[in-house]
Amino acid sequence: MRSAAGLLAGLVAVAAAASGIAVAASPVREVTSPAGVRAWLVEDHSVPLFAIHFAFMGGSAREPTGKEGLASVLASMLLEGAGADDAAAFKERLAASSVRMGFTASRDAIVGTVEGLTRRREEAVALLAAVVGTPRLEDESLERIRARTLAELAFADRHPRSIALNDWYARAFAGHPYGRRAEGTPESIAGITRVDLESFRRQLFSRASLRVVAVGDIDAASLGALLDRVFAGLPVELAMAPPRTAPLREDAGVALVDRDLPSAIAIFGLPGIPASHPDYFAQLVMSQILGSGQFGSRLLDAVRVERGLAYSVSMAPLDDGYASLLLGEVETANDKAAAALEVIRRTLARFAAEGPTEEEVARAKRYLIGSLPLGLDTSVRIAETLLAARLAGHGPDYIRERQQAIAAVTRDDVDRVAARLLQTDRMIVTVVGRAASSR
Amino acid sequence: MSGMKLTSSAVLRSRAWLGLVALVLTGTIPASAADARARHFTLDNGLDLVVIEDRRAPVVTHMVWYRVGAADDPVGKSGLAHFVEHLMFKSTGRLASGEFSRLVAGLGGNDNALTSHDSTLYYQRVAREHLATVMALEADRMVNLRFTPEEVAIEREVVIEERRQRIDASPLNVLSEEINAALYRGHPYAVPVLGWPHEIMRLDVDDARIFYERHYAPMNAIIVIAGDVAADEALQLARASYGQLPRRESPTVSAPSRLPEPEHGRRIVRADMRVSAPTFYRAYSVPGAAGATGHEAEALEVLTRILAQGETSRLHGRLVREGQLAVSTEGGYRGATREAQVAIYAVGARGVEPDRIESGIDAAITELRDHGVTEAELERARNTIEAKHAFDSDSQLSLAMRYGEGLVSGRSIASIEGHGARLAKVTREDVQAAAARYLAPGRAVTGWLLPAEADARSADGTQAGERDR
Numbered sequence: 001m002r003s004a005a006g007l008l009a010g011l012v013a014v015a016a017a018a019s020g021i022a023v024a025a026s027p028v029r030e031v032t033s034p035a036g037v038r039a040w041l042v043e044d045h046s047v048p049l050f051a052i053h054f055a056f057m058g059g060s061a062r063e064p065t066g067k068e069g070l071a072s073v074l075a076s077m078l079l080e081g082a083g084a085d086d087a088a089a090f091k092e093r094l095a096a097s098s099v100r101m102g103f104t105a106s107r108d109a110i111v112g113t114v115e116g117l118t119r120r121r122e123e124a125v126a127l128l129a130a131v132v133g134t135p136r137l138e139d140e141s142l143e144r145i146r147a148r149t150l151a152e153l154a155f156a157d158r159h160p161r162s163i164a165l166n167d168w169y170a171r172a173f174a175g176h177p178y179g180r181r182a183e184g185t186p187e188s189i190a191g192i193t194r195v196d197l198e199s200f201r202r203q204l205f206s207r208a209s210l211r212v213v214a215v216g217d218i219d220a221a222s223l224g225a226l227l228d229r230v231f232a233g234l235p236v237e238l239a240m241a242p243p244r245t246a247p248l249r250e251d252a253g254v255a256l257v258d259r260d261l262p263s264a265i266a267i268f269g270l271p272g273i274p275a276s277h278p279d280y281f282a283q284l285v286m287s288q289i290l291g292s293g294q295f296g297s298r299l300l301d302a303v304r305v306e307r308g309l310a311y312s313v314s315m316a317p318l319d320d321g322y323a324s325l326l327l328g329e330v331e332t333a334n335d336k337a338a339a340a341l342e343v344i345r346r347t348l349a350r351f352a353a354e355g356p357t358e359e360e361v362a363r364a365k366r367y368l369i370g371s372l373p374l375g376l377d378t379s380v381r382i383a384e385t386l387l388a389a390r391l392a393g394h395g396p397d398y399i400r401e402r403q404q405a406i407a408a409v410t411r412d413d414v415d416r417v418a419a420r421l422l423q424t425d426r427m428i429v430t431v432v433g434r435a436a437s438s439r
Numbered sequence: 440m441s442g443m444k445l446t447s448s449a450v451l452r453s454r455a456w457l458g459l460v461a462l463v464l465t466g467t468i469p470a471s472a473a474d475a476r477a478r479h480f481t482l483d484n485g486l487d488l489v490v491i492e493d494r495r496a497p498v499v500t501h502m503v504w505y506r507v508g509a510a511d512d513p514v515g516k517s518g519l520a521h522f523v524e525h526l527m528f529k530s531t532g533r534l535a536s537g538e539f540s541r542l543v544a545g546l547g548g549n550d551n552a553l554t555s556h557d558s559t560l561y562y563q564r565v566a567r568e569h570l571a572t573v574m575a576l577e578a579d580r581m582v583n584l585r586f587t588p589e590e591v592a593i594e595r596e597v598v599i600e601e602r603r604q605r606i607d608a609s610p611l612n613v614l615s616e617e618i619n620a621a622l623y624r625g626h627p628y629a630v631p632v633l634g635w636p637h638e639i640m641r642l643d644v645d646d647a648r649i650f651y652e653r654h655y656a657p658m659n660a661i662i663v664i665a666g667d668v669a670a671d672e673a674l675q676l677a678r679a680s681y682g683q684l685p686r687r688e689s690p691t692v693s694a695p696s697r698l699p700e701p702e703h704g705r706r707i708v709r710a711d712m713r714v715s716a717p718t719f720y721r722a723y724s725v726p727g728a729a730g731a732t733g734h735e736a737e738a739l740e741v742l743t744r745i746l747a748q749g750e751t752s753r754l755h756g757r758l759v760r761e762g763q764l765a766v767s768t769e770g771g772y773r774g775a776t777r778e779a780q781v782a783i784y785a786v787g788a789r790g791v792e793p794d795r796i797e798s799g800i801d802a803a804i805t806e807l808r809d810h811g812v813t814e815a816e817l818e819r820a821r822n823t824i825e826a827k828h829a830f831d832s833d834s835q836l837s838l839a840m841r842y843g844e845g846l847v848s849g850r851s852i853a854s855i856e857g858h859g860a861r862l863a864k865v866t867r868e869d870v871q872a873a874a875a876r877y878l879a880p881g882r883a884v885t886g887w888l889l890p891a892e893a894d895a896r897s898a899d900g901t902q903a904g905e906r907d908r
Contacts, residue, residue, distance in 0.1 A: 046495055047833050079750075088751075088760065095751040095819045098826035117826055144759065148766040151786055154715030160608065260712070262607040263600075295528060296541035305537055308596025311604050331604045363545040370547010374564045377496055378833045 028386065028396040031220045033227035039212035040396055041223055042382055048118040050216040052128070052226070053383040055109040055391055057209045060182040061243045061322065067196055069184015071105035073145055074197050078103045078112070080141035083130035087141050090127070097123040101131070107182055108321035109391060110204065115380060118217045129230045132205065137197050149189050156183065160265045160432045161329075167257055168267040168430040176246040178323055207231065208238040213386045216379035246323040247271075252428040264337035264433025265329065268344065270421055272317045272324040275392045281405040282413035283317050283326070283421065288364035289356050289414070290348070291315025291328055296363070302347045303330065309340040319392060326421060334434040341431070345424045352422035355415035368406050372399070477842055477852050478670040480677070484686035485658035488677045489842055489852070490670040493835055499570045499666030500835040502562040503577050504843045506661070507654035509634075510556040510627035518634015519650050521554040522598055522642050526651075527561065528552075529590040531583040536590055539576055546572065556628050557776055558847040564836065567667040574662075574680040581655055582684055591644040599640065602633045610711040611718065614886045618722050621705045621884045628778060656687045661846050665839035701882045710891035716766070717787035718888040719796055725772070725877045727779030729848035734861035736774050738869040739781060739877065741862075743772035744820040745812050745870065746804070746878075747783050751819065754785065757803045764791050764799045775844040781877065793887055804878050811871030821862060828858065 031041045060071040079101065081087040094101055099116040116124045156162035166181055173179035210231060214223050248271045273283045290298045293314035295305065303313045315328030332340045376382050389398040480488045512519045530536040543550045548565035563573040606612045616631050623629040662681065664673050701724050728736040747754045747770020754768040765785045772781050787796045831837035845855040
């Protein structure tokens with residue numbers, strides 16, 4: 001069963017093994033390159049594709065004050081030429097070899113993805129090594145990215161969901177880097193220079209901050225060579241201090257952003273439980289029952305199915321590196337927003353008081369355990385899942401541990417977590433819409 | 440369906456065709472062998488079954504495609520096909536309202552549904568051992584839906600909310616709806632899938648029931664299963680579930696009303712306070728794979744990529760990198776069905792007049808029509824499309840989607856699996872010919888979204904251009 005295709009199947013079998021059934025060794029291997037760069041590998045040769053996903057831990061939350069958006073601009077600039085190639089030449093090489101390469105910045109990391117056909121792997125490695133080692137970061141590209149970023153900011157400023165999320169984060173995390181706008185402000189974006197990019201990159205790109213996951217048609221020896229060629233030249237230590245843990249402001253309350261829009265959107269949130277805490281999985285089961293957004297979830301049934309107040313409503317745990325939340329959203333007609341929020345509050349309060357039924361807990365657990373393998377059906381999805389697990393601090397056995405931990409959650413666990421978390425008077429809410437009708 | 444609606448004899452013909460293909464597949468296969476993987480069966484009651492084995496993970500994707508969609512909405516009852524899709528999650532004789540999805544989630548599965556102009560799709564993704572269960576559930580709601588007035592009334596509110604959230608909340612989607620209405624004037628595609636609000640509000644329980652009884656039957660459905668199941672086993676399971684439903688003659692469907700060849704380009708300009716930068720959105724009416732001959736669809740696919748997709752495209756080079764007229768450009772060709780569009784999109788740079796942006800786009804298109812593309816561009820486009828195809832094939836959902844979308848549009852499995860071979864045939868001349876023929880000004884509807892100034896607001900607070908919504 002060590003056939004190549006078996007490994008991918010093996011990973012999914014691990015995921016599928018419910019209720020603590022012991023499974024042989026995880027098919028996720030830890031690989032260390034000759035020069036000492038480490039990675040997780042899921043080897044599977046059944047399709048001639050590979051996916052390398054990696055992160056430098058440290059994102060917008062570590063930007064200097066006044067330079068908001070720097071991480072995001074840097075992520076865009078990484079595709080703007082490297083080594084001997086200017087932006088146009090670099091993009092032509094990417095397209096000609098059909099290598100998919102992308103970079104995104106979040107609050108806590110810059111994530112890179114490289115995916116391609118096996119027969120183009122050499123070219124992919126050469127391009128990636130140039131980006132990580134010697135990105136061009138040229139002024140001409142910077143001006144283009146700046147113009148695009150400003151246009152995106154202007155768009156976001158008129159986009160109800162972005163307005164709501166920005167307001168929610170600004171109030172919930174006032175005084176912490178998480179409260180700043182991750183994508184920057186027009187003023188901060190206008191002030192970003194090539195020197196800022198170079199300095200942020202030098203502080204962030206290090207072997208200490210690096211996490212790598214490789215999936216697909218690549219063996220350990222080839223991966224080792226790849227890791228050395230791309231990453232071995234980076235500084236060993238991280239030169240950047242992590243931000244402090246971010247507590248939610250207790251006094252944030254409810255805010256209304258008055259906009260003349262055809263519908264209203266509300267973001268609502270509460271403090272959550274971090275992924276490292278033993279009750280994290282009880283929180284996951286609770287959120288599934290309440291806010292999965294699927295039919296049969298409490299919020300959707302109360303708001304949509306029983307009352308037709310909205311098309312969608314959901315709530316999920318969100319574990320950023322330094323803050324843990326339960327964050328929900330509902331979009332509705334202006335004149336139904338107040339009613340929808342009231343139904344949400346009552347539904348959460350009732351759940352805090354009464355807890356779930358045994359049947360709900362069993363069904364949520366079956367879903368959470370059973371649906372995981374559905375999300376592990378392509379190399380890219382496996383790489384995404386494993387990198388997220390790495391960034392959350394889990395080990396290579398995470399998938400099995402997660403399945404067992406969920407299987408072990410009891411109704412009492414969910415009861416306890418619900419009573420603790422669902423204090424609706426502490427709920428932080430932002431509504432974007434017409435003031436008169438949403439109260 | 441109507442864009443590619445088949446008369447019943449055409450359905451029979453295409454079935455025979457599919458059967459032949461399945462036989463051929465076991466024998467010698469042409470160059471695109473890597474793609475040839477689906478098997479097709481037809482049950483006695485007329486139901487089509489297509490199985491694509493993918494044994495890598497113990498998971499299956501199960502889809503039911505009905506050959507009915509928004510293009511079949513009766514006049515004055517727009518949104519009905521989509522409304523019935525919503526009602527399919529309500530009570531049947533056996534299941535309570537909402538129980539379908541609760542059961543699937545309880546199995547650890549996901550489910551969803553999707554209505555287009557030509558088809559209505561329901562699908563579940565579950566562990567392989569639950570395939571029989573979801574087949575039984577789908578077979579049940581294919582014929583046993585109850586339609587109570589209460590369920591219908593609440594769901595109508597939900598659909599109105601969905602429309603508000605999906606269309607009205609997005610200026611670009613509002614524009615896109617109007618571009619479609621102009622591009623397909625006089626054709627059912629001109630009416631939005633979600634329907635017009637004033638017509639949705641009048642849909643009632645009888646409308647829904649009549650539509651359902653007319654269109655939901657084994658004869659009018661295609662089951663597509665991709666995943667960890669042998670084709671023969673899937674066939675046994677289908678016989679035990681769908682096979683138990685009685686045969687009912689296929690609903691009489693009208694012959695496809697073809698679009699007239701467009702001759703006069705049109706223009707739609709909207710101003711909206713939510714728009715921050717002038718945004719260009721043009722759609723050309725072109726054939727999709729089910730309406731094209733030879734490798735014309737693939738030539739259009741290559742053309743769109745060279746012209747507008749990604750940062751190596753002509754538009755990005757001319758407008759963003761060189762001219763600094765736009766901050767971003769994109770394009771797309773979604774061509775699985777009979778009628779398709781080539782769409783082009785650009786967000787203007789600060790302070791640049793929309794006229795200059797449009798002139799820049801037109802110049803790039805004229806250059807392409809007059810002088811064609813380079814061999815390097817063709818090669819790059821082909822590589823990118825091949826890679827995308829390979830990545831899509833790696834995903835059960837995309838794979839099942841590719842077959843279902845093709846089959847429901849009346850294409851054969853051989854045609855669907857022949858994509859790579861046709862792509863290889865595309866020459867520079869083909870691409871230029873496609874540009875010359877299809878990117879003609881007369882085939883386009885050009886849309887502009889412009890920022891509205893605050894003082895353009897009318898007294899009652901609504902934006903002038905939106906008053907009728």
